[in-house]
Amino acid sequence: LIQKKTLVLKKNNLHVLGEFGLIDKLTANIGDHSNGVMVGPGDDAAVLAIQTGHLLLATCDSQIEGVHFRLDWSAPADIGKRAAAVNLSDIAAMGGDPRFALVSLAVPKDFDVDTLLKIYQGMSVGFSSWNTQIVGGNTAGTSGPLMLDITLLGEVLPNRVLNRAGARVGDIVCVTGTLGNARAGCRLLSDGMPSRDLDEALSREALAAYRTPVPRVMAGEILAASGVVTACMDISDGLIGDAAHIAKQSNVEIVVDIDRVPVAEAARCVAASIDELPEVFAAKGGEDFELLFTAPGSGSARVISEIGDKTGLPVTVIGEVRKGQGVVVRMHGRPIPELCSGFDHFK
Amino acid sequence: LIQKKTLVLKKNNLHVLGEFGLIDKLTANIGDHSNGVMVGPGDDAAVLAIQTGHLLLATCDSQIEGVHFRLDWSAPADIGKRAAAVNLSDIAAMGGDPRFALVSLAVPKDFDVDTLLKIYQGMSVGFSSWNTQIVGGNTAGTSGPLMLDITLLGEVLPNRVLNRAGARVGDIVCVTGTLGNARAGCRLLSDGMPSRDLDEALSREALAAYRTPVPRVMAGEILAASGVVTACMDISDGLIGDAAHIAKQSNVEIVVDIDRVPVAEAARCVAASIDELPEVFAAKGGEDFELLFTAPGSGSARVISEIGDKTGLPVTVIGEVRKGQGVVVRMHGRPIPELCSGFDHFK
Numbered sequence: 043l044i045q046k047k048t049l050v051l052k053k054n055n056l057h058v059l060g061e062f063g064l065i066d067k068l069t070a071n072i073g074d075h076s077n078g079v080m081v082g083p084g085d086d087a088a089v090l091a092i093q094t095g096h097l098l099l100a101t102c103d104s105q106i107e108g109v110h111f112r113l114d115w116s117a118p119a120d121i122g123k124r125a126a127a128v129n130l131s132d133i134a135a136m137g138g139d140p141r142f143a144l145v146s147l148a149v150p151k152d153f154d155v156d157t158l159l160k161i162y163q164g165m166s167v168g169f170s171s172w173n174t175q176i177v178g179g180n181t182a183g184t185s186g187p188l189m190l191d192i193t194l195l196g197e198v199l200p201n202r203v204l205n206r207a208g209a210r211v212g213d214i215v216c217v218t219g220t221l222g223n224a225r226a227g228c229r230l231l232s233d234g235m236p237s238r239d240l241d242e243a244l245s246r247e248a249l250a251a252y253r254t255p256v257p258r259v260m261a262g263e264i265l266a267a268s269g270v271v272t273a274c275m276d277i278s279d280g281l282i283g284d285a286a287h288i289a290k291q292s293n294v295e296i297v298v299d300i301d302r303v304p305v306a307e308a309a310r311c312v313a314a315s316i317d318e319l320p321e322v323f324a325a326k327g328g329e330d331f332e333l334l335f336t337a338p339g340s341g342s343a344r345v346i347s348e349i350g351d352k353t354g355l356p357v358t359v360i361g362e363v364r365k366g367q368g369v370v371v372r373m374h375g376r377p378i379p380e381l382c383s384g385f386d387h388f389k
Numbered sequence: 390l391i392q393k394k395t396l397v398l399k400k401n402n403l404h405v406l407g408e409f410g411l412i413d414k415l416t417a418n419i420g421d422h423s424n425g426v427m428v429g430p431g432d433d434a435a436v437l438a439i440q441t442g443h444l445l446l447a448t449c450d451s452q453i454e455g456v457h458f459r460l461d462w463s464a465p466a467d468i469g470k471r472a473a474a475v476n477l478s479d480i481a482a483m484g485g486d487p488r489f490a491l492v493s494l495a496v497p498k499d500f501d502v503d504t505l506l507k508i509y510q511g512m513s514v515g516f517s518s519w520n521t522q523i524v525g526g527n528t529a530g531t532s533g534p535l536m537l538d539i540t541l542l543g544e545v546l547p548n549r550v551l552n553r554a555g556a557r558v559g560d561i562v563c564v565t566g567t568l569g570n571a572r573a574g575c576r577l578l579s580d581g582m583p584s585r586d587l588d589e590a591l592s593r594e595a596l597a598a599y600r601t602p603v604p605r606v607m608a609g610e611i612l613a614a615s616g617v618v619t620a621c622m623d624i625s626d627g628l629i630g631d632a633a634h635i636a637k638q639s640n641v642e643i644v645v646d647i648d649r650v651p652v653a654e655a656a657r658c659v660a661a662s663i664d665e666l667p668e669v670f671a672a673k674g675g676e677d678f679e680l681l682f683t684a685p686g687s688g689s690a691r692v693i694s695e696i697g698d699k700t701g702l703p704v705t706v707i708g709e710v711r712k713g714q715g716v717v718v719r720m721h722g723r724p725i726p727e728l729c730s731g732f733d734h735f736k
Binding site: 080081084085086087088089090091092094097098099100101102103104106108109110131132133135136138142144146148177178179180182183184185186187189191193194195196198200203205206207275276287291 | 427428431432433434435436437438439441444445446447448449450451453455456457478479480482483485489491493495524525526527529530531532533534536538540541542543545547550552553554622623634638
């Protein structure tokens with residue numbers, strides 16, 4: 043029995059398993075390929091079919107241990123699922139259908155193989171919920187932290203592309219869902235989860251928003267099909283910083299009325315417990331992965347109600363597009379200059 | 390004057406420059422997008438057009454400081470150029486045209502920005518030599534080493550795909566170019582470049598093979614267009630280990646006559662200086678990025694001479710495909726069992 047156990051342990055050691063043994067284990071459960079995958083993992087490149095008349099969407103995003111996730115904050119499968127969601131969110135923000143993922147792993151040589159397999163499996167489940175297949179990737183040893191680097195490919199009809207550059211003066215600024223829960227969840231984890239100020243259901247909601255955000259793929263498709271959206275992106279670095287990207291690329295000024303920001307209930311409680319204004323707490327928190335978009339006020343009522351009907355997500359008007367540059371944050375109609383900043387990896 | 394210099398230094402500090410400042414600097418010189426790029430860097434995803442009737446190729450490969458490259462062994466631009474070449478080689482091995490690259494960077498927070506810009510610029514030059522544009526990417530801070538993770542997209546006509554699974558009993562096994570120079574170059578660097586056994590021109594050749602390998606894109610296209618190639622891959626982990634991949638995926642046995650392996654001149658000298666058989670030294674050395682392919686003997690003469698005529702590369706027949714499994718290495722016609730292994734990242 044002892045011998046058998048030793049053998050199992052040895053088999054799950056990266057040095058014994060080796061690169062190709064690891065790849066075999068990782069890709070064993072990702073299912074049969076079909077639906078456009080002519081050659082999947084295991085060749086020099088994947089061979090893929092994009093639907094006739096469609097454009098290709100390509101995005102990549104990395105998750106690094108200690109920077110983007112912590113092994114003591116999330117279950118391994120949730121870490122993988124989140125890495126998938128972060129990339130799915132980018133395809134959603136372009137109005138596209140996610141299709142194929144390539145997963146590049148940088149793995150510390152002493153990393154536990156079972157944990158790695160659970161992370162990978164979570165990623166695979168996260169993708170398959172949205173009809174996306176893992177078609178290739180890479181594994182390398184590293185002296186640094188575990189890194190999951192995903193490239194996600196999608197497709198979109200040419201007249202449905204949602205980009206950041208089309209916001210027009212007079213448009214309204216909208217956001218799906220509610221904001222602040224991811225930041226609230228992160229805060230609960232970093233502070234050791236104080237339960238006094240927050241009931242259990244709200245706490246669970248905030249933790250789930252942080253650990254396994256839901257990419258707004260359906261909302262993105264509805265926005266793309268509506269034909270009225272002029273600019274769209276997902277909120278990953280924080281509402282205000284992200285609004286600044288639309289302002290810059292569309293060469294307009296975005297006005298955000300912070301009192302109109304839809305604040306998640308848990309975020310409201312956590313903000314109160316640290317004496318921060320809930321709307322500011324929510325607007326500064328990144329990683330909610332809701333969609334921020336602009337559209338002419340006249341044509342947007344139908345798409346807003348369609349999103350509500352089909353996805354259950356509220357859509358809130360939080361501002362307007364004006365002539366000018368940058369983001370102006372207003373409270374009770376008055377500009378608050380000190381609120382204009384987003385998250386930056388090196389600052 | 391001092392103040393100005395301080396300012397310049399500060400501007401090139403990642404903490405001051407910030408993530409978006411860095412992205413602006415990185416993408417400032419990559420040129421105007423055209424030729425299928427509808428939306429380039431700076432949006433949630435790139436929007437790309439694949440030629441009608443073509444299949445998409447997708448591959449990814451990472452280069453990690455201390456594992457795949459060393460800053461004291463190569464100039465920054467060469468590190469970038471090499472990262473591009475490693476990925477271009479994978480598209481070449483599938484018979485495709487490289488088109489679009491996504492570059493994901495994990496950067497230590499104290500990393501020198503000028504060095505990073507030079508690496509990125511080298512990558513961009515490496516890609517543009519093969520008509521490939523950088524269309525997107527990601528930057529993240531890391532507590533680990535610098536990592537360049539590239540996803541490369543290409544296109545190929547459906548009847549021109551070269552994969553690993555089609556080798557047939559009776560085929561011959563061929564390799565482009567000569568082998569061993571990359572390993573020789575690496576050896577020269579790790580041993581502090583002994584000049585006694587190697588003249589300067591050969592030494593330069595070996596170092597160039599290691600630092601800036603040339604992807605065999607043209608040879609791959611000729612092989613794909615020939616219609617006779619049954620399996621193909623690039624040699625990245627070493628001839629014998631890579632031949633094992635074709636054997637496994639084609640469900641055949643590959644016989645390699647090691648005395649027929651085309652050994653580069655510098656590799657021959659370096660092997661002699663360490664008392665290793667030159668053919669074994671060359672066959673075990675990875676990262677030559679030559680193409681290894683199988684084809685029926687009868688139909689391959691024309692494609693071999695075409696590659697010679699159009700690219701100047703020799704093509705050498707080094708073995709044959711038999712019924713069975715795995716790789717058999719023969720010397721003077723006799724099997725040498727102890728020679729069957731390739732490079733593995735975790736072993």
